[in-house]
Amino acid sequence: MQIGCVQLLDFRNYRTLSYRPSGRxxxxxxxxxxxxxNALEAVGVLLTGRSFRTTxxxxxxxxxxxxxxxxxxxQRSEGTRAIRRVLQRRENGTWQASGESCPWARVIAFGWQDLAIVHGGPSARRAFIDGCAARLYPSHLPALLRYRRLLEQRNRMLQTRASAERLAPWDEQVATVGMEMIDRRRRAVAALHAELTRVYPAVSGEPQKVQIGYRSVVGEATEPAALVAALEQARPVELRRGQTLVGPHRDDLAIELDGVDARAFGSRGQQRLLALALRLAEVLPVTEAAGTAPVLLLDDALSELDPGVRDNALREIQAAEQVFLTSPEPLVVSGAARWVVEGGGIAAA
Ligand SMILES: Nc1ncnc2c1ncn2[C@@H]1O[C@H](COP(=O)(O)OP(=O)(O)O)[C@@H](O)[C@H]1O
Ligand SMILES: [Mg+2]
Structure with a gap:
């Protein structure tokens, strides 16, 4: 898919903007x-209703x-579709977003905050894989929200020191929804892994073995009963802490380069490259799942990369359909549309 034109009114530092990007x-x-x-963020908000850098x-x-x-x-091969989002202030001062999402619109965004996928804590990796799973399987996000509500309710029961009998039905529900989440995350990881093993060496230019795996409290188990058993085992500690301590909200991803944990590995440049490769590895699976290619929003994706690696990354990026790539200094790429962003305006370079 491609976005044919964008109009903004009072979005960030854009007062009014009318922009016709290239389809490549x-x-x-x-x-x-x-x-x-801000321009990349606007495209993302327009397409998905959410910002990739703030909630x-x-x-x-x-x-x-x-x-x-x-x-x-x-635009996609089957036709075009108008899309509109309005962010409006309610009387009580809070903001609400309205506008219908297009079922096949997908955005893959990369920004400096993605470094946290590689060197940050487990929550950054869970957010990453949930975003990816949500782009692949539309039912993932509603299940995630449902799981969070169940957890809150179960935590409240733990805090009131509810009996095992009263907790049991909650354990069942948490385990059923939790296992669904784990299943979709595992499938997302498998899809990513297959592409990552191609993308990472292609961009780094070195035959390194990269691996990504899902690490769950239930190990490789696939039945909700395994999660029920883990909850039962954790219960004494959970009652003391008043918190659910096992489940997908505590799982993690293992990311390894040549068998070494990527967190402990390499320079910032290498970590950035790995984070970028993880995003690029999503393109093919998301294209297959949505039936059309996602729009790529790559914020300053090439900085801190060696010149050869940059060229490789550009080649990989150009294989995608529509891409928006920002850079503080002008890049020379044949066939690319070049734009200068200044003071909340976008002009052809
Ligand atoms: N809600 C907002 N309203 C007006 N200006 C904003 C808003 N949010 C951010 N800005 C301004 O936008 C500019 C940053 O834009 P940004 O797209 O992050 O810059 P860059 O070109 O470096 O990527 C800053 O000058 C900031 O003050
Ligand atoms: Mg910026």
């Missing part, structure tokens, strides 16, 4: 704080504005 690679350059990341809607409208409006046109 778009290079956005410009000095700091001019609106490069707080209130940050997105131009300061002092009562509303932000994003409109555009999506």
């Amino acid at each position: 690679l778009n290079l956005l350059t410009g000095r700091n704080a001019q609106g490069k990341t 707080r809607l209130a940050e997105l409208p131009h300061w002092g504005a009562e509303a932000a409006v994003l409109t555009g046109e999506l």
Whole structure:
């Protein structure tokens, strides 16, 4: 899929913008704080209703504005579709987003915060794999929200020191939804792994063996009963702490290069490269699942990479369909559309 045009009204530092990007690679350059990341964020919000860098809607409208409006046109081989999002301030001061999501619209975003997938704590890796699983399987996000609500309720029961009999039905529900989540995460990991073993060496230029695996409290088990058993075993400690301590909300990913944990491995450049490769590895599985290629939003994805690795990454990026790539300094790439971002405007370079 491609986004044919974007119109913004009062989004971040864009007061009004009308932008017609290329259907292939778009290079956005410009000095700091001019609106490069904001432009990518706008495309992501327009397509998915969510920002890849904040969960707080209130940050997105131009300061002092009562509303932000994003409109555009999506194109795929079967036809085009208009899309519109409105962020509006409610009377109580909170913000709400409205606008219908297009069922086949997918965005894969990369930004500096993705370094945390490689060197951060487990929650960054869980967020990564949940995002990926949600792009592959639309039922993942609702299940995730349901699981969180169940956990909150179960935690409240633990805090009141509920009896084993009263906890049992909650354990069953948590285990059923939890196991569904684990299953989709495992399938997402398997799909990513297959592509990652191709993408990472292609970009690094070295025949390194890269591995990503799912690490769960239930090991390789696939039945909810395994999670029920783990909950029962953890129960004495859980009652003391008033918290559910086992389940997918505590699972992790193992990411290894040549058998070494990537967290302990290599330079920042290598960690960035691995984070980028993880995002690029999503492109093919997401294309197959959605029936159309995702739009790539790559924020400053090539900085800190060696020149040869940069060229390899560009080749990989250009194999995707529509891409928005920002860079502080101009990049020379044949066939790419070049744009200069300045003071909340985008002009052809
Ligand atoms: N809600 C907002 N309203 C107006 N300006 C904003 C808002 N949020 C961020 N900005 C401004 O946007 C600019 C940063 O844009 P950004 O896209 O992050 O820059 P860069 O080109 O470096 O990626 C900063 O000048 C910041 O003050
Ligand atoms: Mg930026």
